Amino acid sequence: MTSTVGGRSPGLALPKSELLEMYRQMVLIRRFEEAAAEQYALGKIAGFLHLYIGEEAVAVGAIHAMDEGDHLVTHYRDHGYALALGLDAGPCMAELFGKSTGLVGGRGGSMHFAAASKNFWGGYAIVSGHLPIAVGLGLASRYLGERRVAVAIFGDGATNAGPFHEAMNLAALWKLPVLFLCENNLYGMGTAVEYASAVREMAKKACAYEMPAERVDGQDVLAVYEATKAALDHCRSNKGPYFLEALTYRFRGHSMADPEMYRTKEEVEEYRRQRDPIVLFRNRLIQEGITVMAELDDIDRDVDDIVAAAVRFADESPEPDPQTVTDHVYAGSARAS
Amino acid sequence: MAREITYRDALREALREEMYRDERVFLMGEDIGHYGGSYAVTRGFLQEFGPERVRDTPIAELGIVGAGIGAAIGGLRPVVEIMTINFSLLAIDQIVNHAAKLHYMFNGQFSAPVVIRTAAGFGQLGATHSQTFEHWYAHVPGLRVVMPAVPKDAKGFLKSAIRGNDPVIFIEHSLIYRNRGEVPDDEDFLLPLEGAEVRREGTDVTLVSWSRGYYLALGAAEELAREGIECEVIDLRVLRPLDLDTVVRSVQKTNRLVVVEEGWRTLAMGAEIAAAVQEQAFDYLDAPVARVGSLEVPMPYARNLERLVVPNKDRVVEAVRQVLYRRQSVSVS
Numbered sequence: 001m002t003s004t005v006g007g008r009s010p011g012l013a014l015p016k017s018e019l020l021e022m023y024r025q026m027v028l029i030r031r032f033e034e035a036a037a038e039q040y041a042l043g044k045i046a047g048f049l050h051l052y053i054g055e056e057a058v059a060v061g062a063i064h065a066m067d068e069g070d071h072l073v074t075h076y077r078d079h080g081y082a083l084a085l086g087l088d089a090g091p092c093m094a095e096l097f098g099k100s101t102g103l104v105g106g107r108g109g110s111m112h113f114a115a116a117s118k119n120f121w122g123g124y125a126i127v128s129g130h131l132p133i134a135v136g137l138g139l140a141s142r143y144l145g146e147r148r149v150a151v152a153i154f155g156d157g158a159t160n161a162g163p164f165h166e167a168m169n170l171a172a173l174w175k176l177p178v179l180f181l182c183e184n185n186l187y188g189m190g191t192a193v194e195y196a197s198a199v200r201e202m203a204k205k206a207c208a209y210e211m212p213a214e215r216v217d218g219q220d221v222l223a224v225y226e227a228t229k230a231a232l233d234h235c236r237s238n239k240g241p242y243f244l245e246a247l248t249y250r251f252r253g254h255s256m257a258d259p260e261m262y263r264t265k266e267e268v269e270e271y272r273r274q275r276d277p278i279v280l281f282r283n284r285l286i287q288e289g290i291t292v293m294a295e296l297d298d299i300d301r302d303v304d305d306i307v308a309a310a311v312r313f314a315d316e317s318p319e320p321d322p323q324t325v326t327d328h329v330y331a332g333s334a335r336a337s
Numbered sequence: 338m339a340r341e342i343t344y345r346d347a348l349r350e351a352l353r354e355e356m357y358r359d360e361r362v363f364l365m366g367e368d369i370g371h372y373g374g375s376y377a378v379t380r381g382f383l384q385e386f387g388p389e390r391v392r393d394t395p396i397a398e399l400g401i402v403g404a405g406i407g408a409a410i411g412g413l414r415p416v417v418e419i420m421t422i423n424f425s426l427l428a429i430d431q432i433v434n435h436a437a438k439l440h441y442m443f444n445g446q447f448s449a450p451v452v453i454r455t456a457a458g459f460g461q462l463g464a465t466h467s468q469t470f471e472h473w474y475a476h477v478p479g480l481r482v483v484m485p486a487v488p489k490d491a492k493g494f495l496k497s498a499i500r501g502n503d504p505v506i507f508i509e510h511s512l513i514y515r516n517r518g519e520v521p522d523d524e525d526f527l528l529p530l531e532g533a534e535v536r537r538e539g540t541d542v543t544l545v546s547w548s549r550g551y552y553l554a555l556g557a558a559e560e561l562a563r564e565g566i567e568c569e570v571i572d573l574r575v576l577r578p579l580d581l582d583t584v585v586r587s588v589q590k591t592n593r594l595v596v597v598e599e600g601w602r603t604l605a606m607g608a609e610i611a612a613a614v615q616e617q618a619f620d621y622l623d624a625p626v627a628r629v630g631s632l633e634v635p636m637p638y639a640r641n642l643e644r645l646v647v648p649n650k651d652r653v654v655e656a657v658r659q660v661l662y663r664r665q666s667v668s669v670s
Contacts, residue, residue, distance in 0.1 A: 071411065105444035114443040121410050122443055126434050132400045133435065136407020136415070143363065143389065143413055150407070163430075166400030173395065328441045329478050331448035331502035332530075 001247070002227050003217035011222030016290055022064055022221055023285065024299050026056040026278050029080040031307045032089055033252075036079070036096055039311060040256050045096045049110050052080035054251030057277035058183050059084040061224025062151070062246075065232060071119045071137040071150040073130045076111035078123030081153065085118045089310035099317035106320045107328070119148070127188075128158035131167035131180070138176035138241070149177045149235040157188025159202050168241075172209035175240035179231050180206070182243070183218065185250045190262040206243035218246030219277040222284075249275060338522040345514040347488035348378050348454075351495035352416065354524050356386055359414060362499055363390040365401055366418030366454075375420050376456060376514055402428035405451040406436050406504075414499055419455040422508060423468050428453075436504035437479030451505075452498045457484075457548065457599065458511025459636060461643055467636035469600040471548075472609070474506045475576035481530050482576040484508040486551035488518035490574055493528030501530065510549045531575050533583040539567035542657050543587040545610060546597035547573040550648070554597045557653035568657060576606060584610060585617045592623040593660040597653055602630035624660040629653050 004011060012019070033051040040049050052059065059080035066072070074081050082092050082103060095102030096110055103113050114122040121137065124130035134152035141148040158164050159182060171178040182202045186193055193200055206213035212234065216227040224246055231242040249271040253260050260268070285291045342350070356362045364379060364386075370393040373380035383391040394401045398419055405417040419425045425432070432453065440448035459467035475482045481503050485491040491509070498505035520526075536551070537558055544554040551572045558568035569587050573580070588594050594614055596607035607628035614626060632646045658664065 073407075104442070104446070107444045108442050112442050114446060116443075116446040121407075121447070122439065124435070126430055129403070129430055129434060132403020132431065133407035133410065135400070136404035136409070137411040138407075139404060140408045140411025140413045143408070144361075144411075150411075163399055163403065166395075166397040167403070169395060169397070170400050170404055328445035330481070331440045331445070331450070332481075 001215040001217060002223050003220055004223045004226065009222045009226065011225050012288055012290070018064070019285060019290060020295070020299065022060050022225070023281055023296065024303060025060045025084050026221065026281065027300055027303045028089065028306065029056045029059065029083050030278055031303050032079060032083060032092065032310070035307045035311055036093070037252070037256065039096070044315065045110075046098070047109055049096065049256045050077040050254065051252045052077050054271065054277070055183060055185060055218065055248045056080060057221035057224055057281070058218045058246045058248055061221040062153070062181055062228040065225050065228035066151060067148070067232070069119065069146065069148045070232070071121060071134070071141070071148055072153070073121050073134050073137065073150070074123050074153040075127070075130065075155055075158065076123050076125040078111065078113045081123070082113045082115065082120065085115065085120055087115055087118065089306050090313035093310040093314040094317050097314040097317070098319070099314055100320045101313070101317040128154060128161035128163040130154070131158065131163050132170070134178050135167045135170045135176060138171060138178040139174065141177055147236055149179055149232050151179045151181060153181045153183060155188060156182060156184040156186070156193055156202055157196065158182070159205050160197055168206065168209045168211065171241040172211045175238070177235040177238070178241040179228070179235055180241060180243045181228070182245045183248050184245050185248045187250065187254070187262065189254045190258065192262065201245070203243060203245040211241050211243050213243035213245065215245045215247060218248030219275045219280060221277060221281050339519040340522065341517050341519050342488055343514065344488045344491050344509075344516045344518070345376065345378055347492035347520050348495060348509065350520070351492045351499070352379070352382070355496055355499045356390065361412065362414040362416065363392065364416045364418065365392040365394055365405060367394055367396055367420050369393060369418050374418070376509070376511060379418070398424050398427035399431055402431040402451070402453060403435070405453070406431060406449040409449045409451040410439070410447055414450060416452045416454060416499060419453060421466060422455045422457050422470050423466050425453070425455050425470065429473070432474065432480070432504070432506070433477050437477045440503070441479060448502050449504050450502045452495070452507055453505065454507045454509065456509040456511050459643065459647060460512065461638055461640060462636070463638045464635035471508050471576050472600070472605045475579070475606065477577075480504055480506055480577055482506045482508070483530055483574065484548040484576055485574060486513065486548050486572050488516065489520050490528060492520050493526055494530060497527045497530055500527070505530065508548065513549050513552070516552075531578050531580060533571050533573045533575070533580040535569060535583065535587065536572050537568065537570035539569035539591065541567045541591055542593040542595060542660055543569045543571060543584065543591045544595050544597060544653070544657070545571045545573055545584055547576065548599070550597045550599050553648060553650050553653050556650040557657060560650065560654055561657055566657065566661065579609070581610070581613045581617065585614060588614055588618045589621045592621050594622070595627045595629060595653065595656045595660055597629045597648060599648060600631055601633050602628045603633060605630065624662065627656040627660050629656045
């Protein structure tokens with residue numbers, strides 16, 4: 001497994017501004033999700049709300065390594081990816097509120113963020129269903145002679161489903177530029193990996209398709225960044241797909257409705273204390289002399305303001321116009337019925 | 338100018354013309370390349386267009402439909418072939434949860450213009466290879482579902498489907514690939530993916546069908562004409578969006594309706610059409626709407642049993658007599 005903790009990380013050679021931006025994005029995701037939980041409790045957000053707290057280093061590390069033109073499709077715990085792509089927090093929060101100013105106009109909700117402007121082709125909520133779509137995006141990239149890699153982010157639970165295996169086979173068979181990035185947070189909803197998967201290491205599943213694979217410490221943002229960078233280089237140099245397994249942990253329940261009967265409080269506390277990706281990165285940046293605590297605190301305060309403004313924006317935004325409810329069923333001109 | 342060609346050749350022409358017209362158009366499916374296509378629609382295409390554009394796939398319907406959706410998002414114009422509509426059930430999640438929904442769910446930012454070609458049909462193929470599910474797809478907002486009966490429609494619809502921006506379920510039928518019909522010569526001959534067509538005018542009863550069922554309806558109409566019963570025959574052609582106006586207009590004239598479908602009647606197209614007609618033309622109906630479909634059993638293999646299950650011309654004739662309250666044929670000569 002790749003980890004940069006305890007060793008000198010090439011990622012630390014990144015310009016300070018980039019390192020601080022990665023830190024800022026992780027904090028932004030954390031605060032955004034905390035605010036979303038609050039707003040959910042207040043009844044401003046409804047339906048399913050899956051929080052990304054604890055997994056921030058994966059989104060930020062991976063997306064920071066991507067080129068602007070790369071494609072991205074993800075699973076439904078998707079707020080973090082949108083924020084890591086640099087999308088404004090306001091429209092993201094407004095989407096959770098079901099407002100017209102939301103990222104997708106209030107039509108998608110928490111699980112279906114998307115931004116064509118960033119080649120973020122959506123959060124998908126049928127587990128593993130988006131993986132064949134990533135294969136198609138990779139196929140299009142190669143067909144059109146582009147240098148884009150299609151990045152698919154999914155959980156450990158997805159690796160037990162048929163679409164995962166069909167997608168892995170197709171991508172490997174056709175040597176397509178697809179990065180399969182598995183976030184192994186140890187639980188598929190409330191079922192632990194050992195009750196769901198014949199192998200505990202998701203990366204081993206890539207062997208069946210002769211696809212290179214690697215495990216990485218998903219709580220270490222620089223390790224994720226470096227591993228993703230290398231994996232993308234592999235894909236971009238026409239060597240076919242790559243499989244990356246990021247070991248991570250979800251600090252909150254599966255969704256807001258989760259009483260968490262399947263894991264102990266001690267386990268969760270242990271991760272929160274020892275493996276919080278933001279604390280780890282913060283300490284690292286200070287220890288390495290890249291920054292000082294006051295500078296990071298300033299970032300934290302800025303993020304608090306951004307998130308507070310995002311909540312205000314969402315709250316004050318109008319609901320979708322009822323007249324638009326039948327818009328967009330079809331892209332073409334013939335009438336929708 | 339027009340020529341008479343087969344339904345299969347109409348499809349072949351549509352695919353070839355669109356592939357020459359637009360390099361983004363490519364084909365993907367099981368046995369479409371080296372084998373030449375299960376129903377020979379793509380025979381010779383691999384040699385003509387090469388393996389990048391005529392892509393043999395593993396037997397993995399969900400994967401290839403999903404890849405088609407992704408390729409469409411990524412800027413291509415994929416035509417995915419699912420060998421038969423029976424196998425499309427493996428891909429139904431991709432079709433229903435993704436292809437049909439992306440444009441709406443993501444607020445019109447992008448769509449998945451993928452064409453999914455597949456074939457209905459039967460012929461002593463047993464329970465799992467003899468079904469038809471067009472109404473399952475026609476149920477879903479966001480999809481366009483076409484099921485052409487004649488070569489002209491097959492060509493015009495397929496070309497429009499490939500050029501359009503919506504996902505299209507394009508359903509052929511294994512028993513009509515050799516049917517012949519006139520097709521315009523124009524390489525830009527396109528048909529909008531909507532609208533039923535009155536193919537035979539009549540005054541006594543309206544027969545509605547599509548795909549191969551249209552030929553059963555037409556055969557019944559010709560037989561009944563010999564005894565003085567004039568059937569109006571409507572080829573529905575497109576199952577979503579459904580053109581009920583044409584059906585209702587006809588029922589307002591004939592006051593009687595028989596729907597002919599190949600699958601099970603329960604919760605199928607005939608049920609939907611009957612419901613819509615009673616909503617829109619209740620006062621015009623002089624008899625309950627009749628539906629001719631399969632017996633509600635899994636398809637048996639044995640020839641005699643299969644013949645009992647699938648609808649045939651005689652059962653259509655019988656249904657027409659029923660809505661006309663005529664028990665026996667009346668000799669007019």
